[in-house]
Amino acid sequence: MTRTVDDDFEGFVAARWPELETVALVATLDPEPARALVTEALAGLRGRWSQAVEQGAPTAAARSAVLAAVAALPDRREPSAVRGAPLADDASAVPAALLETLARETPLVRAVLAAGSVWELDPRELAPLLGRGHPAVLDAARQARDRLLAAHREARATDGLAPADHHLDDDLAELVDRLTAGRPEPPDPAALVAERSAGLRRRQLLLGAGAVAVTAAGATWFVRGAAGAGAPRPAATTPAPPGPRDPVWAFTSRWPARGPLANDAGIRALVTRAGGPGTRLVYAADLPGVRAAVAVVPQVDDTPGLGSTVKLWSGAPGTPAERLAEVPLALQGVYGTSDLVAVGIPAGDTGVLLVLTRPTVRSVDFSPVVTLTQGGSIQRIYARLALSAGITAFVLDQRFGTGGRVRAVGYDGPVPAPEQWGGVDMYGDDPARSLVQQVASATGLPPARLVARILVDSPTDGSVLDATALSPRGEDGRVRVALVRTPERAVVRLAVVSDDGRGSGGILFDAPKVVPAELAEDPLVIPLDTLPPSTGRYLVVVPGGGATCQFLLADTRRAVSPRTPMKGRTAVLLVENDDGAGPYRLVVRDRSGAVVYDAVPTPGRDLQGGDADVVEEPTTGWLGLPSDQVP
Template sequence: MSGEREESFRRFVAGRRAALLSTALLLTGDRGPAEDLVQRTLARARRRWRRLVGSGDPAPAVQRLLVRGASGRAARRRAAQVVEDLPDPSAPPPATSPAVADALRGLDPPTRAATVLRWYELRPAGESASLLGVPEDTARAAVDRGRAALLAVLDAHDGPFRRDGSPADDPDERLHRALTALAGAPGRWRLDAAEAADDVRSRVRRDARRVAISLVAAAAVVAVAVPLTRALPDPPPTAQAARVTAAPAPPLPRAAVLVGPPRGSLAGDVAFLDAVRRAGWGAQEAPPPDEREVVLATDTPDGRVALVVGRVDDDFRGVWLTGPTGAAAADLQVRLPRGLGRDRPLSLVLGGPGPATLVVVAARGDRVEASPRLVVGPRGTVGRTYEEAATVDGVAVVGVRTTPDGTGVSVRVLREGRTVHRAGVDWPGAGRDGRAALPAPVPLRPAAAPPDERLVATALRSVAVPLAAEPASLEPALLWSAPLPAAGRPGSVVVAVAQSPGGGLVLTTWVGSGGGAAACGTQTPPGTADPRGLTVARVCALPVPEGGRGEDRWLVVTAPAEATSAEVVDGSGRLLGTLPLTDGGVVASLPDDAATVVTRAGDGRLLAETAVAPAAAQPFGDYGQGPPG
């Protein structure tokens, strides 16, 4: 995208995103899914931005993408993880009865969308039908159903939208006020406009290169299931209209982070600083001692740590040096920092398992926040809560907890009120003293062969670490396992399920072969769901072995015992093939263009339509990936 079009897109996001979020909140019922819907919509719009801008005002076309993304077939069958901030107990009470929100959420997606367009946005039925892509009679019928359902709730509760002493209050006005109050409910969004535009750019770039990216092998971490979306046809050109003139979002503020003078409790110890500059850097070629900078030198409750940086030719390098409190510089151990860059914050965890100390180095004046773990709520919503950490000269030293397998901690750094960095933390102690004990999980479905116990353990540990829990505490179960197809490479697939401390379920799928393993994806059903009744359909992939290029890809389907076959269809509904479901599921070579799996009982009854979830690029845990964009 050219600079001019990029700027116009950012202006559009700055000027229209708030309205899109309000509508999306009504369409989805929760802030997390609403924000994800808007981000997916904006990503679709960005891919065709040249056409949209060339046709005039892009707003109607973007609105159409939003509504169809929330009301189409994919929305009805989507079964992916939602990232949502859990409710803030200190937030003010809602401006409307919770029953109204529940009633709106209870409508099927097309009816809900038609209701929102008519009674919140006050669009005529014909315009609503055009946005929904349905006949006008269908839109009118949906509008009437939604109106009747919501007015019944308003009448029953006689909430704040009925004016006392005014029995003739127009019911349509009451309905509009109720939806307006819901759309404007207090709460915060995860991203601001500039961060949202950066996120959209990242999504588009990530989608473009996803096919080319090989999944990481044995050390891979579990990936979040990305909701399946089908590309919509480009909307017809709209009439020329005034373009959005909102000011462009300013760039993220930059600052030199890993620079002197030294910071920390040992910053005044000249002899120690001189010794640290001369300390070895292990096998890495180091700059001459007089060209090295000591960024940090401090003692913590879990030991001594120093951060030293410098340049070799044009390459910026550095090392952590760690050891017991009071250790001499020559006795400190070398650790190479992850994600090293002059302008990038760094973090390191000392101590553990159990209580440990987190050290974060940011720019002077930055705000540092830490989140101890991911929370999966009872409804399957997923989010993190960050708390501000005390800083001195941009350095935070925070007590955290770790498990033998890792840490669920994520760090967020804000500058001038904007997030400039969000990421997981580096902990050298993960797995150092052995892994957490893991009992054999209970199998919930039949399997053709015993599961690969190492693969099951890897899957469950990768779920437990972000939740800051040990696997055994999550009531782990094995939903299903199966070998890879006999005609191909040896290996197996496992689908494991765990009960999160927050009340939701976590369902994760992994594939392994030849000692390597990769996450296929994770979804988070509500805690009330019976795992035995869940249907999973997703892509698993592993790099081609023996130095080959590309990757092997499989379709993994597991369904309740009643299901005997799985029809694989593409985005247009065309049948690609039918797979028999034996021993609880099937693993087959991935058909091209597979979009949906339709499971049927032995008598032909349709049981479920499940979107085929692709192997996603984002790790489970919502740690963040460093600087935005």
């Protein structure tokens, strides 16, 4: 079917209406006159549509028509246009200050300021749209921007924050989003223009809200337009964001999206399309060096403590939504808490730590790495990061890997970070290489400074991982123990156990453990399943070798397992009626019966530092800077 000129024009109007009406709304501070202004401007364009298309600039023609219509408005300032409720205790003063300052500017200056943000045009690109008088208009806009900057600094000081001039554009964009949040959808943009072009002035098609509710952090401002003389019209209200103590904040699955780009239609569409059914956008913004969108996969039944799967998309600042790329995360989510989202976001050579939680939470503790000692201990230095309305975006001097950990709202656990930061192949064929990667990721040490070797490579019972396996193969299993030493002579061990393939056991990767350096070659004890029932099964690995192994109670030295012959450097010990009273004392004898080991093997400490010795660091300069303090 052949498209007509009317079809093309109607499609253009429908596509460009939102961006044109947004600029008109900021100019008039009243939705009804804004809608009428855009309708009038596009109706005038309809008569010269073919010419605009032939010149290859229909969008520029429409924008120029809107700015010309704004320029024809009365040059009236509205310092009293903003009527606000008192700010909540934890509300930001920034939106109200910017809105009050904008209201004192002329409609055309407001339109130019909005056009720079909404249409993403710099002054050089705006000049031809303004016509002959553009130098004076652009100069007035520059002066207005200076006034906005002064108001921005003063408002941040009221909030107890340092000046952050680079955040002005983001905060203005967020204010524009809030101004337009209460705008009703037009019945049919093309129909509005068509009827206006035909000279029909059907008032009901121009029905809109008489006021726009601008809501930010617990405060609401009502904006009355310059053209709104006469009796006040009822305000169009939109659901206000939940208050800081609203129960909605208990579950990430109920959170509203936050951040300057939270209402970006393209980003919302991306999350819906790429994230899958039910994926919920919780934050979107241009941060230093990166545009990021963060979403969660909602909990099924809002059960407290289940946690959230986290999804992340990123790109350079200003990247269109359709070009944002999903970032694979090494850890898929934050589990064990229902009101916290934390994620590392790549930003050039460094990164940003983003933490979101309830607006009433004032701080979180973050530790990027663990420090290992020769004595087998693990230390963590935690920095306390301030939150603003439950959010921090902290620009890090160094990326973190699997060692990154957050403490907040009852959560004390790892932080999802991009796979490229950790570089860990936890289940590779080379245990020594895998352990080097894991230690480097957890400690931040360069892999080249870590020394690794295979401590044990021994046969073991073929059904070590599946005691019920029945098969005529009867082959051996295999146990490998890798050992890594750090420059500070700390020792980390990792055991990998595989059976002979008879059953469903497969491969067991025991978590890396930090042990005292002097015990680097002591035996390892790895708990297995409890088959037969009520029977504890333990794999014992003796790097120094021996002939038999046996468990005794540590205090009474009563035997709790048979003296079991070793296969290679391993043995599987069975403890009947195992009540978890261990750890047990291990006795290893050589072929002559002489005892070569008699002690309780060290269990080691988990490399990720869940039971680390904690050091509280009151400053954060060693870690990086909050995003609003980055030059």
